Amino acid sequence: MLTHEDVKARAMQTLKWQMANGIQYVRTHVDVSDPTLTALKAMLEVKQEVAPWVDLQIVAFPQEGILSYPNGEALLEEAVRLGADVIGAIPHFEFTREYGVESLHKIFALAQKYDRLIDVHCDEIDDEQSRFVETVAALAHRDGMGARVTASHTTAMHSYNGAYASRLFRLLKMSGINFVANPLVNIHLQGRFDTYPKRRGVTRVKEMLEAGINVCFGHDDVFDPWYPLGTANMLQVLHMGLHVCQLMGYGQINDGLNLITTHSAKTLHLQDYGLSVGHAANLVILPAENGFDAVRRQTPARYSIRHGRVIAETVPSQTTLHLTQPEAVTFKR
Template identity: 80%
Template sequence: MTTLLIKNVTLKGQEGLQQILIEDGQFKRIESNDVELSHNGDIIDAEGGMAVAPFCEPHIHLDTTQTAGEPSWNISGTLFEGIERWAERKEMLSIEDVKARAKQTLKWQIANGVQHVRTHVDVSDPTLIALKAMVEVREEMKEWVDIQIVAFPQEGILSYPNGKELLEEAVKLGADVIGAIPHFEFTREYGIESLHYVFELAQKYDRLIDVHCDEIDDEQSRFVETLAALAHKFDMGNKVTASHTTAMGSYNGAYASRLFRLLRMSGINFVANPLVNIHLQGRFDDYPKRRGVTRVKEMLNANINVCFGHDDVFDPWYPLGTANMLQVLHMGLHVCQVMGYDQINNSLDLISNNSARTLNIQDKHGIEEGKPGSLLILPAENGFDAVRRQVPVRYSVRHGKVIAETQPATTHIHLEQAEQVTFKR
């Protein structure tokens, strides 16, 4: 029997210091620090840090990651030049290439406390090279990270030759989630038909659904209503995700009010990608220039499940990024104006618990006795402190084993005398 005891740790909703005992990969006991626990394994002193559930990445394209500047940089920074640069890089794809780049970014994610990843993989390719590569990566990395693969029809389902057949073949090859991109189809009718097909396929193969939905500034792009209506019709809301929905930021108030009633009824999930949405949207605007992020604040107020993702890391569409979810959260809170104290203090849910619901893994995610013994230790007093100081992940524990640790940096200034600066009040 392998055991790990974590002492001197804080937990949200609990007074004082706690201790957490993990046995054989599961949370065995969570007690006050002064309770005597029988233990003969490893001990971690959290030094007053906070324990939180592992971070989740609900939306990333691992097949394109680590390709920024190859073979040339996106000089304009636009979506359209990004597509051109990717078309050049796509000619160099091989299974070995995709696997090496995906694993590099997965290592960055693991170092930053991510233990669950949903990656969208382009299946608008007769060879399905990227998908086959990611199926191998999922198996090879499963000890350290859980990966869900979305079969993502980048060029459309109805608008790409054999799009339907390629999507179904991707599912047969092992995709966990079925994607779509209705706003990119040639016509509105194609977009609607693509959504109906996705639900047909999801029910046939018992898969989740995650749609790139209304990722455009066009206020007339309203495929999310069809997505929600179908989810409601088939009672699949908890298995359905609308990613991006950036057009929602341009909807008029009357339509948005009616839409939100349907969204609540459907129970679907939402993913916003603040870093990339704020960067790519609004490119056709003069001034005032829209922010290009969906209505996160309103969703939170309406108890609609919403979370944050990266979308891209170091690729033709987004040249920055270290796969740090706290950077995503920091940007999202600013752009969505979710900056009240309680909002910030509870905001880790946007990259953890809410994301777990989106991935439909909430039954095995969270710090509760009987659940898998996976958690993070953050060197922070609470969620507000963690976000404000952008703290590193001190320890990432997965099934009772430490898979990542970071020594927090120390900073000194030299004025009249040397003094350490902790950035705490």
């Protein structure tokens, strides 16, 4: 049975893993289908407790749907009233396409009523007919909310035909919405209904980058039945993402850190992010020559600095070969 204390303990453990990996900004999706909103109330407490070290955004996520679940709409609004920062939806999981579209109209109205961001679990399915992302983009364009709206997963886009995708990308660019791909989990979960060949099921990251659409990588699940191998290390996410999205040019790899830093900050709608005069002294130091080196060697964060104070450090390890004479191996070229 889910308890307040259990939720907090699990969340704190995961946040400590994230902090140890240099993460200072987190967006978490909290299921608000529970009539008691146990997880949400626990996470709101966690948000306050970790505030000195991590900015935690909480998404009110209706895991079972908004219109397809008893009191789903009321529970979602109550979660927002209690303090959720972001409003979620899962249109492809609603009973019908019509319910899915209506659920999106409702969250846009709710976001404007309470001045909240939007992050939709959108088209996380291999069905090429799941096209709710066009509704998300159209509503964001209509309401001028693109910078505050995110479509997460959009794995169905992997299966769209070229003619439809071409038309869709025009709208996506005009809308200004953000995208999150989750390569560790998407590559594991998608394609399960396929025989062979099996699709990769990761959204069109490469094409979005080429089109100037903001896209970033997320970890999604960290250590659970959907993904049991996570350590909350975003360099692992980036490493996998560059592989499955076929971003293997030197420049693509070297600039890959943007997919887990500046692009992510834009998605989270962070203000005053980055190294500039007047910004908070929040930064991560990697013992690497450049982005390419950091990704290739998967270098742990040497220091994570928050408001000018070191909050996490990793002591460098050393590998020594004992051949004709001891020799240190750094894996550098």
